[in-house]
Amino acid sequence: MGYNCVVLTKQVPDTKAVTAKAMKDDGTVNRAALPAIFNPEDLHALEEALMIKDQYGGTVTVITMGPPNACNILRDAYERGADRCILVSDRRAAASDTLATSYILSCAVRKVGDFDIVLCGRQAIDGDTAQVGPQAAEKLGIPQITYLEELVSLNNNHIVVRRNVGNGWELVQSKLPVLITVIDSANVPRSPAAKRIMKYKKARAAIEVKKEIAGENNADDPEIAKQIEQKCNELKAKGLLIEHWNLDDIDADLQWCGRDGSPTKVHRIQAVVLKGEGHKQFEPSEDGVRELVHELIEEHTIG
Ligand SMILES: Cc1cc2nc3c(=O)[nH]c(=O)nc-3n(C[C@H](O)[C@H](O)[C@H](O)COP(=O)(O)OP(=O)(O)OC[C@H]3O[C@@H](n4cnc5c(N)ncnc54)[C@H](O)[C@@H]3O)c2cc1C
Structure with a gap:
């Protein structure tokens, strides 16, 4: 018996590549100045789904909510082994906080339908709240297990997961369907396969095709519209058309989406500049290391 997994993945700015241009003058993130990458822990979530498929069969569907260029991580997901990738993109979803994001994602998962594990x-690594997974589980009305470090067993309608709770671990059992959040020590994400790279680097969503063909021209021009339609049909026939859903496609209630559905209010944004002051040097000796460890414990950095 196979399991149908749905993986929620986010495209994020690479916070390891932060330069002086990373913040705008108004204190918001300058996304254009940072390379966009696959959220690192989402690669581990995808790997866990692919491992489930390898062992038990089933399908792996990947969903991302974001602007059209979030298709880059969907192509990456295809190249690593995903069966189906869906972009949820809609201007009316802009300014969604975590509550609205998780609502929209839960509508998309419902539309996928027959799922066992999300x-x-x-x-x-950008929003950093760790709220979207648990909130999506609530909205889907299914159990959740956070911090998966190891999938211990999976059979029929039950899953047992070892979750890392920082200073120890717990074994948690749940019935399916369930939503699981995955941490980076769970597995080693596989690399994209060469054959799949050759195939899926050509995958496009219709919204990308439109941009590539029309450019600055009017996409509604009959000749341009025909070219766009032809290209999309070609891609679809080859299984290379990335599905694009808007908020109507997923039957989302607009009052829970975008700014209207986002109760979070940003009161103030503060730029925190870390200064290299107050550093202390320790001797590279046993005594020096002992002193360093002692200090880290005293300051509750470790322990
Ligand atoms: C008031 C407010 C306004 C905001 N306005 C905007 C805005 O205009 N534009 C904007 O881009 N962001 C905006 N954000 C940020 C946005 O709400 C968060 O980036 C988003 O809700 C995800 O939260 P997070 O980054 O903390 O994810 P976390 O909760 O830390 O993510 C946990 C996991 O959930 C899944 N996940 C999270 N987000 C997505 C996604 N989009 N698609 C698929 N899976 C996902 C991934 O598996 C991820 O690992 C706003 C936030 C606030 C508070």
């Missing part, structure tokens, strides 16, 4: 990363 997998998320524990946390996105």
Whole structure:
């Protein structure tokens, strides 16, 4: 018996590549100045789903909510082994906080339909709240297990997961369907396969095709519209058309989406500049290391 997994993945700015241009003058993130990457823990969620498929059969569907260029991580997901990739993109979803994001994603998962396990990363490296997975589980009305470090067993309608709780672990059993958030020590994500790269680097969503063909021209021009339609049909026939759903496609209630559906209010944004002051040097000796460890414990950095 196979299991149908849905993986929620987010495209994020690479926070390891932060430069002086990373923040705008108004204190918001300058996304254009940072390379966009696959949220690191989401690669582990995808790997967990692919491992389930390898062992038990079933399907792996990947969903991302974001702007059209989030298709880059969907192509990556195809190249690593996903069966189906869906972009949820709609201007009316802009300014969604975590509550609205998880609502929209839960509508998309419902539309996928026949799912057994929904997998998320524990946390996105930009928003960093770790709220979207648990909130999506609530909205789907299914149990959740956070911080998966190891999938211990999976049979029939039950899953047992070892979850890392920081200073120890717990074994948690759940019935399916379930939503699980995955941490980075769970597995080693596989690399994209060469054959799949050759195939799926050509995958496009209709919204990308439109941009590539029309450019600055009017996409409604009959000749241009015909070219776009032809290209999309070609891609579809080859299984290379990335599905694009808007909020109507997933039957989302607009009052829970975008700014209207986002109760979070940003009161103030503060730029925190970390200064290299107050550093202390320790001797590279046993005594020096002992002193360093002592200090880290005293300051509750470790322990
Ligand atoms: C008031 C407010 C306004 C905001 N306005 C905007 C805005 O205009 N534009 C904007 O881009 N962001 C905006 N954000 C940020 C946005 O809400 C968060 O980036 C988003 O809700 C995800 O939260 P997070 O990054 O903390 O994810 P986490 O909760 O840390 O993510 C956990 C996991 O959930 C899944 N996940 C999270 N987000 C997505 C996604 N989009 N698609 C698929 N899976 C996902 C992934 O598996 C991820 O590992 C706003 C936030 C607030 C509070």
